[in-house]
Amino acid sequence: MSFFDEMEYTTSNALFVPNRKYKFRVAQGADKVNAWRTSQVFFILFGSILSNREVDEIMASFKVSVGISNRHIHLSQEHIEALFGPGYTLTKTKDLSQPGQFACEETVTLIGPKGTMPGVRILGPARKASQVELSATDTFKIGVKPPVRDSGKLEETPGVDVEGPKGRVHLDQGVIVAARHIHMTPEEAAEYSLKDGDHVRVAVPGPRGGSLDHVLVRVNSNYELDLHLDTDEGNAFGLKNGQQLEVSTD
């Protein structure tokens, strides 16, 4: 007595998951136009639902904690000794979110063409190459024009003078505005279908909400899942350290 009979149907239509079988129902005998009109609605709606499901499957989405980095400097052992004296080693005051990284008791003064910036925190441990990470706001104060760069990529970046209690060094290069990035382990990357060097989007709620696009994904077994922004980004979006944000691999 049913208005429809059943049939197997494999679709290649864009709105459907390809090469998957669906059981639909086709008009038999009775009013062709009604059967046909009803089937449009059925197909279009069902098609949309399926295609949305597909999107959900393709787009990994997960939460990440924000860490807002204030201006800081990483120093080579050579520069540590030039600024603080021969054989000097840094004094840890606080562990950072990334294992092995720590904030130091020691600070330095940056001297740029247009101004000086005292109290710039040193982050340890000592690195191969010294690197200064400033917000764009900071760069205007001392008159340097660094590019937005991933940590460690210091080719053709400007330098700056650095002053410590026992001496002063000129960095030929190493000043950057750090590109926003997310640290994660290979296991987390695999879970979210991401690899080192990928970029993701971070959604920010609230009155100063919006989205941060092109957020670099950095994968290393020593990393903790963490989103690193600078103070300009934190302030522009009204963010607090430790706030949980939604990441999409879209």
Place this chain on the structure above:
Amino acid sequence: MSFFDEMEYTTSNALFVPNRKYKFRVAQGADKVNAWRTSQVFFILFGSILSNREVDEIMASFKVSVGISNRHIHLSQEHIEALFGPGYTLTKTKDLSQPGQFACEETVTLIGPKGTMPGVRILGPARKASQVELSATDTFKIGVKPPVRDSGKLEETPGVDVEGPKGRVHLDQGVIVAARHIHMTPEEAAEYSLKDGDHVRVAVPGPRGGSLDHVLVRVNSNYELDLHLDTDEGNAFGLKNGQQLEVSTD
């Protein structure tokens, strides 16, 4: 000889523009299943096209020029005279994007609980109530905690001490972090189906790109079309004054 015959069809399906007539073709006689399968593809694709057209019609999208506001202060005539002397009038140095508004030669020093900020530019003309607009970055330096507010909404905002060459005044309130907003004329608002108090989204291209949501629309016949952000927002997104950005009323 055609496989199909034509018929008029008015759809109420969500994917179609309601109450609009479409000419479609329905199977006659021949292989019902083929005709029916073909019609799905036809309907689903055509439906998608139409629904995209609908979205384009509903979402106005237009370009706006960015103006990045550095920290500044608006003063009442009473406060101008308290800071610069009886009968003093401000000295215009530069007209601003909004007609009648201008930057002044004069600056003041802000004195907060945690620090002072010299060289804060006065914007004229004199206003009924004095108002200090700082970036969130600025607020940490002098130790005030203003809310993100629309200009002029000063209820329950913190105050600050202001020092000029001839005196010092304490503002009981008036320090805000200005909420991002777009100025436009009633004609422009009408063109984009917007009204005063609406909010829009601004898309930002580039390596520090993303989107600024909840951007307030301010409509007045004296306004020039202009997007106003503060320096934190400008620096976080790597923006330059006068850069053209895409606004969507989505």
